[in-house]
């Protein structure tokens with residue numbers, strides 16, 4: 178008789194409900210055709226809500242203020258279904274590309290929109306384009322956020338954000354001060370957008386042509402490594418309703434949920450719930466082998 182192995186693996190499905198804001202704010206595109214790709218986001222979001230309801234799993238949606246005003250009914254349906262909504266900028270601006278003053282305005286505009294449309298105050302933040310500016314963390318702390326999810330310093334385990342890391346071309350790395358903000362890491366290979374979407378940009382083309390079968394296998398392998406080799410942690414892919422919401426990719430999402438649910442002990446969670454669970458009893462600290 179073998180002793181059952183206890184697994185403590187969670188899955189947080191995350192959806193960046195960017196809609197038109199991605200094409201306006203990040204890609205700087207203004208043609209009706211480009212914007213219509215964002216409009217499809219609402220079609221995809223409704224399909225996703227249906228899949229989540231059937232599977233009885235919670236999820237987390239990051240919604241720019243611009244999207245909240247454009248698709249208020251769909252956004253309210255997200256909240257009414259019990260899913261978490263996080264801050265995701267105003268019109269999907271990259272915080273690195275704006276001044277700290279503008280970043281403060283964007284923070285306020287986003288908060289206002291989420292409150293106006295859904296009556297919520299978010300506890301989580303995901304930077305548009307996964308790029309934090311030099312003042313982003315101070316802004317998040319000042320606005321009462323509990324976690325953010327835009328960085329890649331770990332994979333299956335959260336860690337504490339830091340302020341004041343220092344570096345130069347000819348100097349040593351300096352560890353900053355850990356602060357009371359949980360980082361739930363992301364990864365480009367767990368993001369549907371660069372894997373699937375064709376985007377003609379100014380000087381190049383994002384010629385992403387992965388098939389759902391390939392991506393499903395990659396995500397299953399990544400999940401298996403967490404489940405089989407590590408046994409404790411969080412699997413948190415990033416999806417976009419305008420990407421995953423296409424028919425053949427919805428099958429990927431459905432299959433992945435089925436696969437994760439078939440593994441004993443796997444729990445589905447929102448990002449805030451996981452961040453709270455992880456931080457309980459801990460105080461902000463540096464990575465294990467760092468010396469302040």
Ligand SMILES: [Zn+2]
Nearest residue numbers: 193195305306
């Ligand atoms: Zn986004």
